[in-house]
Amino acid sequence: KNEVEQSPQNLTAQEGEFITINCSYSVGISALHWLQQHPGGGIVSLFMLSSGKKKHGRLIATINIQEKHSSLHITASHPRDSAVYICAVTVGQGAQKLVFGQGTRLTINP
Amino acid sequence: DAGVTQSPTHLIKTRGQQVTLRCSPISGHKSVSWYQQVLGQGPQFIFQYYEKEERGRGNFPDRFSARQFPNYSSELNVNALLLGDSALYLCASRDRPFSWLPSPLHFGNGTRLTVT
Numbered sequence: 001k002n003e004v005e006q007s008p009q010n011l012t013a014q015e016g017e018f019i020t021i022n023c024s025y026s027v028g029i030s031a032l033h034w035l036q037q038h039p040g041g042g043i044v045s046l047f048m049l050s051s052g053k054k055k056h057g058r059l060i061a062t063i064n065i066q067e068k069h070s071s072l073h074i075t076a077s078h079p080r081d082s083a084v085y086i087c088a089v090t091v092g093q094g095a096q097k098l099v100f101g102q103g104t105r106l107t108i109n110p
Numbered sequence: 111d112a113g114v115t116q117s118p119t120h121l122i123k124t125r126g127q128q129v130t131l132r133c134s135p136i137s138g139h140k141s142v143s144w145y146q147q148v149l150g151q152g153p154q155f156i157f158q159y160y161e162k163e164e165r166g167r168g169n170f171p172d173r174f175s176a177r178q179f180p181n182y183s184s185e186l187n188v189n190a191l192l193l194g195d196s197a198l199y200l201c202a203s204r205d206r207p208f209s210w211l212p213s214p215l216h217f218g219n220g221t222r223l224t225v226t
Contacts, residue, residue, distance in 0.1 A: 041200070
């Protein structure tokens with residue numbers, strides 16, 4: 001079982017819909033990152049969370065440390081939101097590493 | 111300000127050869143980390159360097175090595191290439207190591223390596 005699991009793996013929705021992508025992890029973490037990857041490979045960091053909730057424009061990220069779960073929400077989705085969304089966690093003491101989920105491929109149709 | 115830059119953008123090598131990938135972090139960032147992303151999968155952590163010292167290593171064989179220079183740029187070296195090393199190699203920089211208070215990661219666009 002992967003240390004970081006995302007769901008769903010693929011998501012197709014219509015423009016304007018509310019989108020939720022989930023991330024569960026099984027290890028102790030110091031931070032959780034939500035990343036966006038467009039075709040071609042470039043990755044953009046959307047959020048970094050260690051507790052609570054963050055909002056940036058139409059994007060909202062929440063984390064529940066006790067339940068080891070995080071969600072990424074997109075309100076009023078738009079075709080330009082189509083991308084792969086990746087959850088990653090920072091783990092370890094001292095020599096730390098980043099562990100990634102497998103990604104969620106989101107397609108928003110006009 | 112320039113973002114994280116990686117070179118080359120694409121590379122084709124033959125099995126058994128060696129390859130060196132390069133990364134320049136954002137100005138002022140002293141931490142560089144490397145990741146391998148095989149097609150259709152999430153990235154996997156390879157190395158983290160901070161202040162020219164290795165601060166973390168993922169589950170990769172000794173064929174993979176890296177170093178960080180005094181100007182904080184970094185090189186990833188892979189020896190004895192295998193077909194399975196074909197992947198997108200990503201570099202990210204941040205202003206502090208993972209073990210300090212968390213801070214955002216800034217990724218380069220990656221080097222796509224094809225091993226034939």
